[in-house]
Amino acid sequence: MVNSTLVATLYVNPVTGKDTNDGSRLSPFKTLTRALRTTTPIIIQLAPGNYSAANGEQFPLVLTAGVTVIGNEVNKGAGIIISGGGEYQSPSFSVQNITLLLLGDASLMGVSVTNPIPKGTGVWIESSIPYMANNTLLNCGREGIFTTGNAKAAILDNVFVQNAASGLFMARNSKGEILRNTFQKNPLGIAVTDSAAPLIANNKLSENRTAIALSRDARPVLRQNLIIKNAQGGLLVNANAMPDLGNSQDAGANIFQDNGEFDLQNAAAQPLISAGNQLNPTLVKGQVNFIAATEDSPRIVTGSSSFPDLVGHWAAVFVQALVSRGAISGFPDGTFGPNAPITRAQYAAVLAKTFQLPSSKSSKFPDVKPDFWAASAISSAADAGFISGFPDGTFRPGNNLTRVQAIVSIVNGLKFGGGTPNVLSVYRDRAQIPSYATNAVAAATQKLIIVNYPQSDRLEPLREITRGEMAALIYQALVANSKEKAIASPYIVSPDAEVPTFADLNRHWAEPFIRALASLNLTHGFADGSYQPDKPMTRAQYAALVAAAFNPAPKRPAIEFIDVPQNFWAYKALQIAASGGFVSGFSDRTFRPDQNVQRLQVIVSLVNGLGLPAAQSNMLLPYTDSNTIPDYAQKAVATATQQRIVVNYPQPNLLAPTREATRAEVAAMVYQALVAINRTPNINSPYIVSTAKS
Numbered sequence: 180m181v182n183s184t185l186v187a188t189l190y191v192n193p194v195t196g197k198d199t200n201d202g203s204r205l206s207p208f209k210t211l212t213r214a215l216r217t218t219t220p221i222i223i224q225l226a227p228g229n230y231s232a233a234n235g236e237q238f239p240l241v242l243t244a245g246v247t248v249i250g251n252e253v254n255k256g257a258g259i260i261i262s263g264g265g266e267y268q269s270p271s272f273s274v275q276n277i278t279l280l281l282l283g284d285a286s287l288m289g290v291s292v293t294n295p296i297p298k299g300t301g302v303w304i305e306s307s308i309p310y311m312a313n314n315t316l317l318n319c320g321r322e323g324i325f326t327t328g329n330a331k332a333a334i335l336d337n338v339f340v341q342n343a344a345s346g347l348f349m350a351r352n353s354k355g356e357i358l359r360n361t362f363q364k365n366p367l368g369i370a371v372t373d374s375a376a377p378l379i380a381n382n383k384l385s386e387n388r389t390a391i392a393l394s395r396d397a398r399p400v401l402r403q404n405l406i407i408k409n410a411q412g413g414l415l416v417n418a419n420a421m422p423d424l425g426n427s428q429d430a431g432a433n434i435f436q437d438n439g440e441f442d443l444q445n446a447a448a449q450p451l452i453s454a455g456n457q458l459n460p461t462l463v464k465g466q467v468n469f470i471a472a473t474e475d476s477p478r479i480v481t482g483s484s485s486f487p488d489l490v491g492h493w494a495a496v497f498v499q500a501l502v503s504r505g506a507i508s509g510f511p512d513g514t515f516g517p518n519a520p521i522t523r524a525q526y527a528a529v530l531a532k533t534f535q536l537p538s539s540k541s542s543k544f545p546d547v548k549p550d551f552w553a554a555s556a557i558s559s560a561a562d563a564g565f566i567s568g569f570p571d572g573t574f575r576p577g578n579n580l581t582r583v584q585a586i587v588s589i590v591n592g593l594k595f596g597g598g599t600p601n602v603l604s605v606y607r608d609r610a611q612i613p614s615y616a617t618n619a620v621a622a623a624t625q626k627l628i629i630v631n632y633p634q635s636d637r638l639e640p641l642r643e644i645t646r647g648e649m650a651a652l653i654y655q656a657l658v659a660n661s662k663e664k665a666i667a668s669p670y671i672v673s674p675d676a677e678v679p680t681f682a683d684l685n686r687h688w689a690e691p692f693i694r695a696l697a698s699l700n701l702t703h704g705f706a707d708g709s710y711q712p713d714k715p716m717t718r719a720q721y722a723a724l725v726a727a728a729f730n731p732a733p734k735r736p737a738i739e740f741i742d743v744p745q746n747f748w749a750y751k752a753l754q755i756a757a758s759g760g761f762v763s764g765f766s767d768r769t770f771r772p773d774q775n776v777q778r779l780q781v782i783v784s785l786v787n788g789l790g791l792p793a794a795q796s797n798m799l800l801p802y803t804d805s806n807t808i809p810d811y812a813q814k815a816v817a818t819a820t821q822q823r824i825v826v827n828y829p830q831p832n833l834l835a836p837t838r839e840a841t842r843a844e845v846a847a848m849v850y851q852a853l854v855a856i857n858r859t860p861n862i863n864s865p866y867i868v869s870t871a872k873s
Contacts, residue, residue, distance in 0.1 A: 187221055189214045190810065193228035198235070204810050210235040211248070211261070219245030220766040224811050225290060227251075227258040238265030239303070244283020245766060252289035252313035253786075253793035253814060255338050259289065264296040264320075267303060271327045271351055275300060276320070281309035281332075291315040292323070301342075304330045308355075310735060312336050312760075319343065323365075326353040326375075333358075333735040335760075336790070340364055346387075349375040349397075356380070356736055362387060368409070371397040371420070379404060381732065386410070390438070393420035403432045412441035416465075420447060427470055430455025435462070436490045443467060457490045486515035493632050494647030496666055497654040506533040507650060517647030524553040524576035526585065526649065527566060530592070531556035533653055536563050544574035551576065565592030583616045583640035585649060586629065589656045590619040595626055602674035606638040607860075616640065626659040628652060629672040634857075636672075681710035688828045689843035691862050692850040699859070701727045702846055712843035719749040719772030721781065721845060722762050726752035728849050731759025731788060738763075740770035747772065761788035779812055779836035781845055785824055785852045786815040794821040801868065802834040812836070822855040824848055825868040832868075 190196075190207035191214050198213040200206040208214050211230050214223045225248065230236050240261070242248060250259035264276040278294040279302045281287060292301040292314060299320035302311065306328030315338045316323025322345040326332055332355040339346025339360065345367035347357065353375040360382045362368030368384040369391045371377065376398040383405045384390035390409045393399065397420040406413040413435045416422060425431025433456045435442035442458045445451045445465030454470045486509050489495040494517055501507045507529050509515040521529075530536065539558035540549070547554050557574060560566045565588050568574045589595075602624050603609045603617070612620050620640070623629050630651035631637055644652070655671065657663035681697075681704050684690045689712055696702040702724060704710040716724075725731075737758040743750055749772065756762045757770075761784050764770040785791075794817035800808070801820070808816050816834070819825050826847035827833055851867060853859040 188224055188809075188811065189217060189221060190224050190226070191230075192226035193230055193234045194226070196226075210237075211240055212237045215240060215242065215246065219243055220247075221245065222247045222249060222811075225250045225259050228260075230259075230261040230263075232263050236261075236263060238263040239267050239277045239280050241280045242282065242285035242287065242309070244285060244307075247286040248288070248290065249286075249811060250289035250291075250314075251793070251814065253791075253818065254289075255313050255315045255336075256290040256292075257315070258291075260291045260293065262293040262295065264294040264299040269303070269305060269327065271305065275303060275325075277301070277303040277325075278319075279303070280305070281311070282307050284308050284310070286310040286312075287314060288312045289314065291317065292319070293317055294319045294321075296320045297343075300325045303327075304332050304353075306330055308332065310335075312735065314338070315340070316346065317341055322346065322348045322370075324348070325350070326355065327351045328353070331355045331736075335359055335734045337361075338363070339368070345370045348372075349377055349399075351375065353377060356733070357382060358734055359732070361385075362390070367392050370394075371399050373397065375399070378402070383407075384409065384413075389413075389415050391415070392417070393422060394418050395420065397422070399423070401431060401433055402429075405434050405436075406438065406442070407434070407436040408438065410439045412444055412462075413438045414443045415441075416443075416445045416447050416451060418447060419449075421449065422451065424451060424456055425454030426452070427454060430496075432456065434490055435459065438462060457495065459487060459490075486513065486517075488514045489517060492517050492647060493668075493670060494630075494651050496668070497630075497651040498647060500654055500663065500666065501529075501533065501650050504533065506653070515646065517650075518645050520579040520643040521646050521649050522576060523566070523574065523578050523580050524551075524557060526580050526588075527560040527576075528553050528556040529649070529653065530560045530563075530565050530588075533657070534563070534565075534592070536560060536565075544568050544572065546573045547576055560592070563592055564594070565589070579643040580649070581640070582638070582642055582644045582648065583613060583620065585644050585652055586623045586640075587616050587619040589628060589652060590622050593656060593660055595622045595628075595659070605636060605672060605674050607636050608638055608640075612638065612640050624672055624674050626655075627671055627673065628655040628659055630655060630668065630670050631672055632670045635670050681708065683709045684712065687712050687843065688864075688866060689826075689847050691864065692826075692847040693843065695859065695862060696728070696846055696850055701849075710842065712846075713841050715775040715839040716842045716845045717772060718762070718770065718774050718776050719747075719753065720842075721776045721784075721840075722756040722772075723749045723752040724845065724849055725761045725784070725788065726755040726759075728853060729759070729761070729788065731755065731761060733758040734760040738768075740764050740768060742769045743772055756788075759788060760790075761785075775839040776845070777836070778834070778838055778840045778844060779808070779816070781840050781848055782819045782825060782836075783812050783815045785848060786818045786822075789852060789856060791818050791822055791855065794818040800834075801832055801870065803832050804834055804836075808834065808836050819848075820868055821870055822852075823867055823869060824851040824855055826851060826864070826866050827868055828866045831866055 189202035192207040196207035196209035276299040301319040301323045304326040312335045319342040323339045327350045330353045346362040346365040357379045362384040368387040372394045380402040390406045392415045394417045400423040442462040450466035536559040737754045
């Protein structure tokens with residue numbers, strides 16, 4: 180995150196610190212209790228160690244508005260353990276034993292919290308708007324986190340494990356966002372009651388007794404959660420609770436798999452509506468109406484339309500869309516076989532149904548008898564130009580179809596054109612494309628028809644196509660032909676844009692990085708044709724670049740910065756970058772978009788935003804000015820260095836962390852971050868810092 184430099188930082192070290200010290204980096208406090216007595220706003224940096232009553236802590240610890248407590252976000256607070264409990268008089272639940280109380284907009288990041296007291300709570304949130312990220316809540320006497328009153332918390336990327344009652348309990352009018360957390364080995368992963376109505380999305384709940392339990396008038400919104408291997412069940416709905424499990428325009432996309440007694444049990448009187456969730460129909464209990472999420476208006480469908488072997492499969496959404504059109508079906512045993520090959524005859528049958536080809540009974544191939552089950556479909560597809568035979572006149576209906584054959588078939592049948600061979604540079608294995616298929620593959624690429632899993636830049640043209648791949652290809656053809664709506668998928672190949680030329684990049688050290696980003700349409704120059712690589716980059720420009728480059732999923736609620744109006748050119752990008760964890764504002768709720776970003780801020784932002792695995796703690800930094808790196812950023816710099824993200828010109832061993840970053844330096848490091856997550860190929864440059872040189 181790009182943090183304000185105007186907020187003071189205090190340091191706490193339970194091993195070497197003293198509460199009579201001044202709380203500086205070289206003279207840290209011993210207890211968090213002492214640091215919390217300081218006037219806010221403040222950032223408190225915790226060193227590894229035990230923060231307990233035995234070491235002088237006084238519980239409960241109260242984080243007031245403007246307080247940010249940071250441990251180690253990269254390893255979810257491992258080794259930074261806050262353990263203990265004390266009495267708190269809750270306005271809504273009387274006296275409670277809690278470890279921490281979060282008030283106002285307090286933030287807690289990168290610590291482990293344990294309340295060993297029977298019926299003790301780790302973190303209590305009462306009518307406040309705190310931010311909690313990358314913590315571990317474990318072995319609490321009751322629950323890890325309890326929210327109540329009018330709380331609106333952002334609870335993101337935390338781990339809840341082995342708490343005595345539940346990982347997270349939400350009551351009264353609690354709202355907020357519960358995103359990308361892991362709940363494991365708790366009796367209840369998440370419990371929601373009263374009128375609480377949070378967004379619960381992209382979480383993983385596994386090996387609990389019950390993953391999610393709802394009661395009273397709870398109204399949570401559930402999206403894209405992975406709910407697997409819970410001993411009793413997945414989602415339990417009681418009383419008047421009514422979860423939002425999707426609708427015709429917004430699929431729930433929750434995956435339920437391998438749960439014990441039920442995936443979804445509705446014990447309430449009113450029926451539930453489920454749209455676009457992956458459930459085992461035999462493990463759905465109570466009244467549940469399934470509606471399709473791929474139509475313009477809802478229609479009732481049966482649970483049997485879901486195939487058990489499609490749960491969690493990358494192509495499931497494409498397959499289900501074709502199933503809803505009646506274009507494809509599964510096998511008699513109830514499976515779909517998404518990874519199985521498809522024969523040429525089976526493929527012809529899918530084409531005939533999908534594109535509603537006119538019936539044909541003329542026999543075109545000597546090896547396709549008139550009474551063959553797919554004879555009519557093969558003739559129809561041949562008449563329409565989708566398929567043809569081999570040089571000897573045969574069709575070979577039992578042969579498996581290859582990927583390139585399927586692509587050529589679609590392009591020919593739908594008479595797509597306009598592709599140019601230079602777009603094929605997007606494929607690393609383009610040399611394997613047969614010469615006869617070059618133009619067709621180019622056209623398909625240009626039309627966004629090709630879907631490659633797991634690597635979008637690997638076409639594998641000569642490999643047999645799977646049934647899942649075939650479904651994705653045909654669905655994308657329908658989208659290109661304006662017959663279906665687009666489905667978002669990271670595996671749809673998008674061709675490179677034409678690379679613009681910049682008048683001031685000739686022989687510049689960062690030219691290869693900038694041109695590579697420009698070819699991906701991720702960075703742009705100025706109206707006069709220049710790039711101005713040595714000009715500083717503003718915070719708004721940086722937010723726009725990371726939003727385009729990484730398009731991060733939301734990790735926390737978007738912030739309305741008071742100095743960024745909705746008509747500001749980078750408003751939307753700023754919201755994406757901020758909610759995705761790449762940037763943040765200042766304590767006065769400003770973002771200061773025209774301020775220049777520092778090199779260290781870029782490095783820390785990329786490591787935190789991408790959630791990169793931490794470097795080894797004993798790694799030596801290869802910089803001559805490593806003593807100028809603040810303690811809070813040492814781990815992030817080490818991680819970025821190990822991941823080869825840091826680019827220093829002209830001296831690779833000089834980090835210059837507090838210097839303003841130029842447009843060239845930011846472009847180079849963002850490109851290297853894309854390399855680190857396997858999104859772009861390596862670039863050879865002597866200015867990329869390598870740990871091998873240290």
